[in-house]
Amino acid sequence: MTGGIASGKSLVATRLAELGAVLVDADAIAREVVEPGTPGLAAVVDAFGPEILDGEGRLDRPRLGAIVFQQPERRAELNGIVHPLVRERAAAVIAAAAEDAVVVQDIPLLVETGQQRNFHLVLVVDAPEAVRLQRMTEHRGMTEADARSRMAAQASRQDRLAAGDVVLTNSGTREELLAAVDGLWNGRLVPFARNISQGAVAARSGAPVLAAPNPDWPRQAAGLAERLKVAAPDDVLAVDHIGSTAVPGLEAKDVIDLQLAVPDLATADRIAPLLGAAGFPLWPGILMDSPHGRPDPAAWSKRLHGNADPARPVNLHIRVAGSPGWRFALCFRDWLRADPAAREEYAAEKRRMAALHASDANTSGYADDKEAWFRDVAAPGMERWAESSGWQPPSYVSTSANAAQG
Incomplete structure (x- = not known):
């Protein structure tokens, strides 16, 4: 699962976990691997200097963010440190999941890192850029310039949509989004996981129906x-x-x-x-x-x-x-x-x-x-x-x- 900043991905992830998914949250893991005393934090300090720590020896995320979101080469350097650690931790969580579990990996930078081909299904949580910008400025207290900088640092909306097998549009109400998640879970994700665990092709029935040419x-x-x-x-x-x-x-x-x-x-x-x-x-x-x-x-x-x-x-x-x-x-x-x-x-x-x-x-x-x-x-x-x-x-x-x- 992926989505641009302020698209509503966290709400979707929470609902999927409530329904029974094994959630692998890349953002949460990324925070864990740079906690004080970890090799990850030591590597980040070596690369960016001790000034990116706060008074308690923790990573000063706003200060680090101000650097990497303005300098793409430094962002790539940070990703090169953190992403391998995240993938290693995520692999351990997935290995412990039940054979027929629906495992949802929440990866904000899925498209940017070219990982979409490694999964059975790619779910994109989407919202128009104007809606996302409004959410960041009104609910997260960001300046418009900072919000636009964060959006520009991610893949374009067009590239994310092109990578998706499923797109959940989050420009309406919370209830509408949750209903769409429930429908996806019951109608697609659960039977998909069951078919894989049983080695079964999804059932097909019905007379032949010809569809109009689909450019997609x-x-x-x-x-x-x-x-x-x-x-x-x-x-x-x-x-x-x-x-x-x-x-x-x-x-x-x-x-x-x-x-x-x-x-x-x-x-x-x-x-x-x-x-x-x-x-x-x-x-x-x-x-x-x-x-x-x-x-x-x-x-x-x-x-x-x-x-x-x-x-x-x-x-x-x-x-x-x-x-x-x-x-x-x-x-x-x-x-x-x-x-x-x-x-x-x-x-x-x-x-x-x-x-x-x-x-x-x-x-x-x-x-x-x-x-x-x-x-x-x-x-x-x-x-x-x-x-x-x-x-x-x-x-x-x-x-x-x-x-x-x-």
């Missing part, structure tokens, strides 16, 4: 891809956004399809527990793509994972780099991006199939019935486009190979 789908896919790369950095060759949500202007079910490339399926099986722990459990029983009328069906083998998050459906296709299924997914996406006529033809087929299966209990019939179009129209059409355009799939070099060469 690529941003969401990029954030999910970064988490996957962190989960198994030595084995993931690439994570690509594929499927209809990767094609601008195309209607799609609100499901993000990602393709994770691996050297071989043995690697896919070995990293499955790591992906599950990161929030992407294996979807058992789906081991092969439809070969779309091509020979050698075994060459289309894959592993399919989903998302444990009930509010963000994801299909994670794990395929061997260079395999037919891997190539088909990338070529099909790029063909639709490049060819408006092909894109519209596919959109029409999707609409026809969605109407045909509008009363279904799930989307399996919709997916199965599209296979004829993939075989008879998509496969030959995209191959003609690939040949005429000179399209080639990407070439990957594994991280481990790079390390060995280095």
